[in-house]
Amino acid sequence: MSDSVASILSQIRSYQHQLGTRTLEPVQNPNAVQFGQPAIKAPNFGETLQNALQGVNDAQKTAGALSQAFELGDPRADLARVMVAAQQSQVAFRATVEVRNRLVQAYQDVMNMPL
Template sequence: MAGPGAGSLSFGRMVSEGLQALDTQLKTSQADLQHLALGEAQNLHEVMIRLEESRIALQLALQVRNRVLEAYQDVMKMQV
């Protein structure tokens, strides 16, 4: 059975990889928007789908952050 440190490393790695994936997705969406603005977009439907996926992924990340902050604040309010 793994110790307490092993779980925190995998959780930290999971968060880091998730944020990197989100960053990559947002950069791709930004490039898609630039291509669309220049008239170089091949398929408008695919661009719009990727933009919506990026928007939803960003909203999810913000909601997770908000929940973590709320939990932290609740823990800090507890009396020992």
């Protein structure tokens, strides 16, 4: 199970990196920078978590659609693709549940700390 947690954490880091590199651009001429412009917003934990959950949801939808297409006899949906998609969505969901459990445990630990 630790491999799946590591996988979801690497996905979260990947989303953070993608969001961070997309919004930042190098300054071509430092003298032309105007200080009245709004600051660039850095990705926060909530957005990163929401993107990761959206990825899990997309994986489950894809697995469901492939499964339904296979049941209807679509030649593009072979059994191997259906099984791989189902396993991917199952692993992603289990990893999400593990991350949630760890977050809840961390929250409970913080709440139980003496002042």
